[in-house]
Amino acid sequence: MATLTPTERKSPEPARAAPTRTGVRRALSSPLSTVAVLLVTVVWTVPSLGLLITSLRPQQDVAQTGWWDFFAHPHLTLANYHDVLFNGGFGVSDGLMPYLVNSIAITVPATIFPIVLASMAAYVLAWIPFKGSDTIFFVFFALQVVPLQMALVPLLQLFSGGAHIGGLTIFPAVGMGGSYAPVWIAHTMFAMPLAVFLLHNFIAQLPRDLIEAARVDGASHFRVFRSVVLPLATPALASFAIFQFLWVWNDLLVGLTFTGGAPESAPMPSRLAQLSGSFGDHWEILTAGAFVSVVIPLIVFFSLQRYFVRGLLAGSVKG
Amino acid sequence: MWGDTSIKLGNMFGAVAGFLGVLLLLFYLAGFARGRLSRRLAILLLLGPAVLLLLVGIVVPAVRTIYLSLFNEDSTKFLGGGNYTWAFGNSDIHQVLLNTLLWIVIAPILTTALGLVLALLVDRLRGQAVYKSLIFMPMAISFVGASIIWKFVYAYRDPSQPQIGLLSQICMWLGWHNPPNWILSHPLNNFLLMIIMIWVQTGFAMVVLSAAIKAIPEDVTEAAVLDGAQGWRLFANVTIPMIRSTIIVVLTTVMITTLKLFDIIRTMTGGNFGTQVLANEMYSQAFTEFNNGRAGALAVLLFLAVVPLVAYNVAMLRREREVR
Numbered sequence: 001m002a003t004l005t006p007t008e009r010k011s012p013e014p015a016r017a018a019p020t021r022t023g024v025r026r027a028l029s030s031p032l033s034t035v036a037v038l039l040v041t042v043v044w045t046v047p048s049l050g051l052l053i054t055s056l057r058p059q060q061d062v063a064q065t066g067w068w069d070f071f072a073h074p075h076l077t078l079a080n081y082h083d084v085l086f087n088g089g090f091g092v093s094d095g096l097m098p099y100l101v102n103s104i105a106i107t108v109p110a111t112i113f114p115i116v117l118a119s120m121a122a123y124v125l126a127w128i129p130f131k132g133s134d135t136i137f138f139v140f141f142a143l144q145v146v147p148l149q150m151a152l153v154p155l156l157q158l159f160s161g162g163a164h165i166g167g168l169t170i171f172p173a174v175g176m177g178g179s180y181a182p183v184w185i186a187h188t189m190f191a192m193p194l195a196v197f198l199l200h201n202f203i204a205q206l207p208r209d210l211i212e213a214a215r216v217d218g219a220s221h222f223r224v225f226r227s228v229v230l231p232l233a234t235p236a237l238a239s240f241a242i243f244q245f246l247w248v249w250n251d252l253l254v255g256l257t258f259t260g261g262a263p264e265s266a267p268m269p270s271r272l273a274q275l276s277g278s279f280g281d282h283w284e285i286l287t288a289g290a291f292v293s294v295v296i297p298l299i300v301f302f303s304l305q306r307y308f309v310r311g312l313l314a315g316s317v318k319g
Numbered sequence: 320m321w322g323d324t325s326i327k328l329g330n331m332f333g334a335v336a337g338f339l340g341v342l343l344l345l346f347y348l349a350g351f352a353r354g355r356l357s358r359r360l361a362i363l364l365l366l367g368p369a370v371l372l373l374l375v376g377i378v379v380p381a382v383r384t385i386y387l388s389l390f391n392e393d394s395t396k397f398l399g400g401g402n403y404t405w406a407f408g409n410s411d412i413h414q415v416l417l418n419t420l421l422w423i424v425i426a427p428i429l430t431t432a433l434g435l436v437l438a439l440l441v442d443r444l445r446g447q448a449v450y451k452s453l454i455f456m457p458m459a460i461s462f463v464g465a466s467i468i469w470k471f472v473y474a475y476r477d478p479s480q481p482q483i484g485l486l487s488q489i490c491m492w493l494g495w496h497n498p499p500n501w502i503l504s505h506p507l508n509n510f511l512l513m514i515i516m517i518w519v520q521t522g523f524a525m526v527v528l529s530a531a532i533k534a535i536p537e538d539v540t541e542a543a544v545l546d547g548a549q550g551w552r553l554f555a556n557v558t559i560p561m562i563r564s565t566i567i568v569v570l571t572t573v574m575i576t577t578l579k580l581f582d583i584i585r586t587m588t589g590g591n592f593g594t595q596v597l598a599n600e601m602y603s604q605a606f607t608e609f610n611n612g613r614a615g616a617l618a619v620l621l622f623l624a625v626v627p628l629v630a631y632n633v634a635m636l637r638r639e640r641e642v643r
């Protein structure tokens with residue numbers, strides 16, 4: 001949503017800013033407001049706490065009592081995690097481990113590909129003006145409105161069947177069975193409009209002197225891009241990388257559509273959504289599985305909070 | 320299994336290394352070009368891949384979806400507007416459209432209102448960073464993860480047995496001994512699912528609105544206070560008008576997310592029990608019913624609903640930036 005610009009150092013996470021003493025704030029700063037915020041925070045946190053505690057309780061306890069009973073009878077075990085990752089447990093044929101590996105193997109390339117390609121495009125649109133470059137930029141910008149749903153079916157047909165004109169193959173079938181390629185490519189495609197738009201806004205505002213000096217020294221555009229633009233654009237690249245990483249990691253729709261939910265290539269969320277439907281009664285399995293998929297975003301969130309908030313705000317209308 | 324894992328991760332590293340390797344090689348070779356050719360090569364090699372991905376991945380498929388929406392399920396028979404009259408004439412789809420409408424009105428308004436209240440309250444508190452982090456945290460979690468968290472809150476057990484769902488237990492502690500099976504209770508279940516969306520998005524609304532309130536110039540509020548405005552009147556006549564465009568941006572942003580809502584419904588109910596919404600119905604038509612015509616028509620409806628929201632959102636965002 002908010003664009004990333006080099007001059008904009010104002011973080012949307014204003015935790016350290018001194019509180020402004022306006023009248024409204026003073027009027028509302030009663031003990032009542034403290035209680036209200038405290039209450040909301042508790043309501044916001046308790047469901048996640050219930051998940052974490054349940055995932056750590058023995059299977060029998062989970063089946064027989066509510067998770068709050070843990071405070072009266074604290075038994076902890078990691079058995080659920082072992083089951084859910086390696087055994088599968090309770091008739092689930094395979095554990096979540098293959099899906100966890102798939103999630104990693106999907107997310108890393110699906111983050112790197114669009115960032116590199118979009119920053120290349122953003123450099124051209126910002127620094128090598130040509131006839132029609134404004135139009136191309138506007139098209140990139142405008143295509144952000146197209147929902148994923150508009151592209152799903154035809155893109156899937158393209159990946160599984162290829163494209164032909166007459167007898168001539170103009171796009172080879174990627175082959176769907178157990179390959180990551182369709183998911184990587186789909187995520188890269190869908191990331192393009194937002195990525196080019198955001199990175200363009202940043203790259204266009206880099207100091208003109210630096211780029212022109214490098215050009216005058218005889219550096220090619222490729223060299224300028226690699227040794228001047230990319231290093232200077234690191235903050236924007238980092239924000240977008242975090243956004244894209246989390247978007248892909250948390251995504252269900254693209255992963256489900258382009259892998260068909262197969263254990264060879266499907267990511268965690270598609271398996272969890274499936275388990276939630278068919279294994280609704282085995283909460284110790286479901287909660288442990290959910291926590292495994294949630295823990296990586298949470299680590300990213302708490303360690304890189306500042307970039308995280310910026311990245312998320314920047315991409316909030318994606319998809 | 321470890322062999323399998325190493326093959327998969329090997330594929331991943333191979334793909335990334337190959338991708339970067341090809342690019343570096345192309346850059347290296349193209350670096351030898353001089354003069355006008357160098358410039359053209361730069362445009363072609365740097366911009367070309369992105370344009371190609373956009374064409375193949377979004378433009379052509381979107382046009383094709385519109386085309387497919389005019390045909391029957393396996394695209395062999397032309398139906399004209401048949402799929403659209405089906406969408407507006409079918410009572411199941413009426414329920415879907417009604418649910419979607421409820422979602423995009425209620426969830427964004429409640430999210431924005433709660434976010435605004437929190438933004439006003441939280442900045443004055445000691446330890447505000449902790450509160451903000453905890454309220455913002457659900458934003459990091461996937462909708463699937465959030466759905467499982469809340470499915471557990473709504474879990475139903477026969478009232479004679481010990482409860483495992485928090486909501487039922489709270490009801491029983493409060494003296495309601497016969498709480499319903501929440502997820503099956505229509506139309507209540509729609510609102511219970513909306514709570515998940517509100518839970519995820521409120522932190523976002525709070526952080527954005529809090530930043531907007533902080534950006535109100537001191538002298539504006541001071542002048543208002545000198546003129547005698549206080550408390551509620553200051554809030555209603557100064558604060559709200561000053562952050563009006565931000566409020567609208569937050570509202571429309573949450574609305575767009577809500578309109579494309581898919582994961583929560585898929586994980587919680589699969590669209591059963593009267594909770595179906597547009598995006599999930601589209602998915603079911605495409606990949607369960609294998610009716611590309613109807614799926615296309617629903618996708619087009621979704622698209623038409625999103626366009627004005629995004630256009631308005633972007634216009635407000637522009638204006639907001641000009642003001643600051």
